[in-house]
Amino acid sequence: MPDIVQNPFAIQPGTVQRGLTRIRALSAGETVADAVVPLLVWEYSYAPRYFFAPEDVRAELRPAGEGERSRVLGPSELFDVVLGDRVLRRAAQRFPEAPTEGMRSSYTLTWSAMDTWLEEDEVIHFHGRSPYVRVDTLHSSRHVRVVANGEVVADSHRPVILTETGLVPRYYLPRVDVRMDLLSPTDAVSYCPYKGTARYWSVTAGGLKVHDAAWGYETPLREAAGVAGLVCFWPEKSPDLEVYVDGERIVPS
Structure with missing residues (x-):
């Protein structure tokens, strides 16, 4: 008899999925990124990070050097997020050698650097939400x-x-x-x-x-x-x- 599955919904690190709901990131009322179809990337199993295609990023991104290497996504590049006279330093990140080719040109934003995250028009608190959690x-x-x-x-x-x-x-x-x-x-x-x-x-x-x-x-x-x-x-x-x-x-x- 097969073993009883304890947690069939555990997401494996490195999983990449297209989101089904609009995700926005704002800073001081300005939209930094707005994606109708974001990428959900599980760097760790407990929650996804949101990744935005270049055309979904509304702010200027200025190269800011190398970032930390991710165990599952590989080396990263950091970017300053420029909003007029304001600069959110090293608040954007890209993984150009990620295993999933479709996310290599996409950007993720530092959660704490944004003051508001929205799923559709509802505020998201603390970190990204998994569509598989009920x-x-x-x-x-x-x-x-x-x-x-x-x-x-x-x-x-x-x-x-x-x-x-x-x-x-x-x-x-x-x-x-x-x-x-x-x-x-x-x-x-x-x-x-x-x-x-x-x-x-x-x-x-x-x-x-x-x-x-x-x-x-x-x-x-x-x-x-x-x-x-x-x-x-x-x-x-x-x-x-x-x-x-x-x-x-x-x-x-």
């Missing part, structure tokens, strides 16, 4: 119990289960079902282009403190709106942090 939130009556070093931290029969392509399900709990007195906010922050900005809590229970062991989204993006204000625990953080679903412990992979 996020769903599902209300459930499953029993979720969280135990830290022998002390019950949360007990709920009304979790919201968040599923995201390629990742394990996560169980988000109402705060009234969580011992919030055992949680203390931290400075940790993480960013996701599908869910938004997450902030973290440490859990102190049973004489043990597990740092950044829970997180939540106060104002998630549209796909994850169902988990707004809820709390999710991270059993991978410590073997002393146990999450049970219907009596069965989640074993971190």
Whole structure:
């Protein structure tokens, strides 16, 4: 019997695909690039980078020397992006020896050098979005119990289960079902282009403190709106942090 596939949607680094939605990059209100059919290039498996054909670049590109060599795309060339009197230094890159011939003349832009990225007319947050990632939130009556070093931290029969392509399900709990007195906010922050900005809590229970062991989204993006204000625990953080679903412990992979 064939093995069960764990993640059939893992994208191999070096994959190049034509996009199906318009992508724009702007700086201070000026359009730097605008492509109805951009190239999506996975230099790494978790997210694509957007590449623009020369005719889709609206700014002047001025050669700025050699860039870093990519393990999968080869050597690169850097360019300053010139917008009138403004210069975004070394903010564009090209890979003239890339394995896929169709992308060798195309340019990618440094994400942080642009202040606005748009997919059609919606803002893209943090990095490029994969067309193969889907996020769903599902209300459930499953029993979720969280135990830290022998002390019950949360007990709920009304979790919201968040599923995201390629990742394990996560169980988000109402705060009234969580011992919030055992949680203390931290400075940790993480960013996701599908869910938004997450902030973290440490859990102190049973004489043990597990740092950044829970997180939540106060104002998630549209796909994850169902988990707004809820709390999710991270059993991978410590073997002393146990999450049970219907009596069965989640074993971190």
